[in-house]
Amino acid sequence: MATAAVTTEKKNYLNAEYGIRSWLFTTDHKRIALLYLVSITAFFFIGGFFALLIRLELLTPAGDLLTADMYNKAFTMHGQVMVFFFLIPSIPAVLGNFLVPMMIGAKDLALPRINLISWYIYIIAGILYLHCIATGGVDTGWTFYTPYSTMFSNTRVIEAGLAIFISGFSSILTGLNFVVTIHRMRAPGMTWSRLPLFVWSHYATSIIMLLGTPVIAITLILVVLERTLNLGIFDPTRGGDPVLFQHLFWFYSHPAVYIMILPSMAVISEIVPCFSRKRVFGYNFVAMSSIAIAAIGFIVWAHHMFVAGISLYSALVFSFLSFLVAVPSAIKVFNWTATMYKGSVSFSTPMLYAFGFIGLFTIGGLTGLFLATLGVDIHVHDTYFVIAHFHYVMVGGAVMGYLGGMHFWWPKISGRMYPEGWGRFSAMIVFLGFNLTFFPQFILGYLGMPRRYWDYSHMPEWQGLNVLSTAGASFLAVGYLLPMAYFLWSLRYGKIAPDNPWGATGLEWRTSSPPPTFNFEETPIVTWEAYEYESMPLPEEVTLER
C-alpha cells in the first residue's frame, strides 16, 4: 500500500496550511505533537540548566557557587520541571500523539479539540511555572513534603503547586484521548492482538494518567489550601498527620515513574523488531506486562516511605508488592533480547539507542531491587544511591527511549533523514556520558552521601566521585545538544526521506512521509499480524546503506 515516488507538490500535514494561526488553532494530532515537541524541548533545556547548576556546585565540597537557598531551589525546580513539564508529557504527548492514531489506522485522535485544549492547559501551567521561577522559585524539593512545604518554606509554593495541578489536567486529557482512541478508532482488521506494542504501552500509560493524576491534583490543592487558609490537615501541631501527605503524594508519584518509562518501553518494542527484521518475541507477554506494570505500579507506593515512620507491618506489605512489579519489567528485557535471536541485526542509530536503553534500564531496574529490599533501603534511602537509581530509569530509560524514538520516526515526522554518522556518534556519547555521570553516584550513595546536600566540606573524600559525575554531565550535555543541532540541520539539508526508510511494518510507515493531514489516502484495512517482518521486504536504500 506504500505509495511510490514522492513528488514535491504533494500535500502533507506540514504544508497543508501556513501561518501561525494554522498551528495555534490546529486540531491535527500531528501538528499538536509538534507544538508539544517545541514546548517540552524548551522545558528540557530549562531543567537541564538547573542540572548544570547542581553539578557545578557539587564540583567542590564547599558551598561556593550558589547560596544554600539557591541550591535548594535549583534541585527543586530541576526536579519539578523535568518530571512534570518534560518527562511526563515527553513521549506520550509528542510521539504518542503523533503515532497512536496512525498506528491504528485512524484519521485523528477521537477527541481532537480536547487534544488541542490539553496543549493549551500545558502551556498555561508552563507559563505559571516559569513565572514562579522568575519571581523567586520554590525550594520544597519536588516532593512538596509537609510540614516544610505548608508551614516553613518562604518560597512560591502555592504558585508551583497550582502550576503542577494545572499541568495534571493536560496529562489527564491526553490519557483520556488515547484510551478512547485505542478503543474506538481502530481501523478495520486492527484487532487487539494486532495492535503494535507501542499502542499497548500507551494504553497502560493512559490508565495511570487517568487514575493517578487526580490524586496528586487534590493533594496539591490541599497543600495550597493549607498554606492559604491554614487548614491543618497535614500540620502535626494541629492534629494533622504529615505522613498522610506522603501517602497521597506517592500514590500518584510512584506510578508517575511508569508514566515515564512505559512509553519508552513502547518505543523500544518498535525499534528492536524493526532492526532485527523479526517479530517481537512473545508478543502477548510484552503487551500484558505493560498492563501489569500499570496495575501493580499502583500498589507499591509506600516503598518511598520505609523509614518515614510507617508501621513495620505496612513496610513488609509494600516491600513484597514492590518486588512483584519488577517481574513484568524483567519479562520485557528478556523478550527484547530474545527478539534479536536469529534476527538480522542492524546497528542504525535508533537501534543503538535501544541497546543503550536495555543496558541502562537493566541497571536502573536491578538497583531498584536494592531499594525495595527493606534491610538495604534503611541505609541507602534518601542518598545518592536513590538519585542514581531513578536517573538510570528516568534518564537512562525514558530519555534514551525518547531519543531513540525521535530518530526512528524523524523521517516520518519531518520527511527528512538525519545524518546517520552523527546519530550513531551522539548515541554513543549519550551512553558513555550518562554512565560517567550517574554510576559514581551509586558509590556515593552507599558511602552515605545524602541527597539534596549543598555543601559537603566536612566530607571532602566525596569530591573525587562528584568530579567524575560533573565531568560526565558535560558529555551528556553535548550528547543532548548534538541531535537537536542535526535534527534542525536536516530540516533543510537532510536527504528526502522515503515513506518507509527502515522497512518497518507499522501502519504509520504505509503512508507518505510526512503524512497527509488525515494520515491515509484511504482508510487502511489490516490483514496482517503485528511485526510481520518476514513478509516485509527491506527497502533498497537501506539494504545498500546496511
Added chain:
Amino acid sequence: MSEHTGHIVPSRLNWLVFFILIAATFLTAWIATIDLGPFNTVVALVIATCKASIVVLIFMQVKYTSEKMTKAVLLFAIAWLILLLFLSLTDYSSRFAG
C-alpha cells in the same frame, strides 16, 4: 439504525427509581437516629451504595448499554479507590494499635 437512539427507559421506571431514591434518602436519615452500634455507618454506606447503583444502572443507563467497557471502567476506578483506601490503612491501622 435503531442503535443510534439507544435504549429508551420507560418513563414509569424513571419515576420508580426517583421514588426509591427519595424514600432511601429519608430512610437513611431516619435510621441514623436509631442506635445500631457500629452498624449505623455500615447501614448508611449500604444504603448510599444501593442508591448510587440504581442511579448508575437506570439513570446512567449502564444496565442497557451494549458497551462492556463502561462497566469495566467503573469497576476499575472503584477498585483503584479501594486500593488507595485499603493500602493506606495497612499503615494507619497498625500504627494506631501501636
Added chain:
Amino acid sequence: MFDNFPLWPVGASSHSFAVDALYVFLVVVSVATTLAIFAVVGLFAFKYRRRHGREAEPIEGNLILEIAWSAAPMGLFLIFFAWGAVIFFDARTPPQDSTEIYVVAKQWMWKLQHTEGQRELNELHVPVGKNIKLIMTSQDVIHSFYVPAFRLKQDVIPGRYTTMWFKATKPGTYHLFCAQYCGTQHSGMIGEVVVMEPAEYETWLSGGVPSGTLAQNGQALFTQLGCSTCHRFDVQGRGPNLTGVYGKPVFLEDGRTVIADENYVRESILVPAAKVVSGFKPVMPSFQGQVSEEQLTSLVEYVKSLSLSSSQAPATAAGK
C-alpha cells in the same frame, strides 16, 4: 590516591555487617545478571548482524521460556524480600536492655539527651558494645537521623516519637547526617557520633556536669508539676499508680488495650483524655504547651524508670 575515591563506607555497628552482606549479595546477583544480559545482547547483535543473503528467521515466542524467566526472577526476589525483611525487622525492634537516649531535632541541629543527664548538641557519645535506643522527635519539620557507618536511618517526625536502635562495634568518630530535606541549612545539619570504650565512656559521662540523671530531672518535674498529687505510690490516687506500668498492657476505659510505650506515655501527658485507663476518670489536664520536648523526654524517662528493677537501673533506683 584513593583518598578521593573511597569505595566502601566504614562499618561500625552490629547492623553494618548484616546490611553489607545483603548488599554484596545483591551486587553480585545484579552484576551477574547485567553481564549476562549484556553478553547475550552483544552475542546476538554480533552473531546475527545484518549480512547479505541471510534472512531473519520468524520466531513467535516460547511459552516455556516465558514462564521460566518470569518464575526465576520471582524466586530470586522472594529471597531478597525475606532477607531484607529479617534485617529490617531486627533494625526496627530494639532489644529490651537498650540504653535510651532522647533526640530532639530542629532546623538545623540535633539535640541529644542522655538518661544520665548529659546534653549534647550535634554530637553523640555512646559506649561500644551496648545496645542504644534513640527516641526521637522533631520540633518543626521532618528530619532523618542517619549514621552511614551504622547503616541505619529513621525519619524524625514532629508530633510523635519514632525510635531506632543500634549497637556500636568499633570505637571511632562517625558522621551523623540529616537525610530528609529540611530547608536552607539541610546540608549543615550534620554531627558526629563518637563511639568510645566503655571505661572511656564512663569517664566522659562523669566528666560533664550533669544536673542529675534524666530520670531524676523527670522526677523533680513530676513533683513540680503536681503529677505526684494524683499519681501516688502509697495509696490509690485520682490517677493510676505508675509503678511497673511502663512496657505492660494497659486496659482502657473504652475496652481497648494498649501497650504503655513511649508514645503512650507521651500522649497521656499531652492528650490525657485520648486513652483513659480503665477505672479512672478523665480528670487529668493536658500539659500541651506547658512542657518542652526536653522536659517531656525526662518525664517519659522517669515513668520508665519506675518499671525497671533496681539491678537494671542503678541510677534511677538511687533517685527513688
Added chain:
Amino acid sequence: MSDSSVAEHTEHADRPELRHHFADEQQQRNAAALGMWWFLGTEIMFFGGMFCAYLIYRLKYFPEFAAASRSLDLKVGTLNTAVLICSSLTVAQAVRAAQMGKRMLQVKLLLATLFFGLVFLGVKAYEWENKYKEHHIPTFDFNAKDLMRDNQHLFGLDKLQNDPHALQVREAEIQQHSQIFFALYFALTGMHAIHMIVGVGVFSVITWMAWKGRFTPEYHTPLEIAGLYWHFVDIVWIYLFPLLYLIDRRPGA
C-alpha cells in the same frame, strides 16, 4: 477550530454533526460516551484522595467528627439530597424526551434541572452562611465552643468540670480536631459545589442547544454525555450526605 479541514474533507457534508475523523455517528457517540466514563473514573479518584484523608481522620478523631457532624443541619441536608435527586430525574427524563424527539418537553425538563441545580447551590450557600455565623469555617474565627456545649458527654467534658485546666486543654484539642473535620467538610462540599457550578454552566448550554432543536432521536450525544456528568455529581453527593451528616446521630451517644 477545524472548520477548514472539515471543508476539505467533504465526505460527511450531508451529516453536519459527524466530525471528519469518525466513520459514522455510532462510533462518534461511543467515543464520546467512553471518554466521559473514563473522565468520571478520574473524578472518582479525585474525590478519592479526600475520602482517604477523611477516613483516616475519622478513625483518629471520632468524637470530634461525630460532634461536628451533628452540628450540620440534618433537615436541610436531607432536603438538599432530595433536590439533587429531583434534578437527576429531570435529566433522565430529558434524555428520554430527546430520544423520542420531543423538543419542548426537553427544554422544560432541562430548565427544571437548572432550577433544581441552582436550588441545591442556594441551599448549600445558606448552609455555609450558617457555618460562618456559627464560626465553623476553619481559620475564619473558628470556634468549636458550641460543639463542646452540646456534646459534653461525648467529649468527656462532663467529667472534667472540677478541673479548669484540664478542661481548657481538652477544649483546645477539640477545637483543633473539629477544625480538621470542617476543613474536610469544606474541601469536600466545596469541590462538589464547584462540580455543580460547572454542571449548571454545561446544562445552560445544553438547554440552549435543545431550544434550538439541535437534538434529534438520532443525535443527542452532548445531552447524554452531560447527563452522565450530572448523575455522577449526584452520586458523589449521595455518598457525601451520610459521610458528613450522619456520622453519629444516635440519640443516646
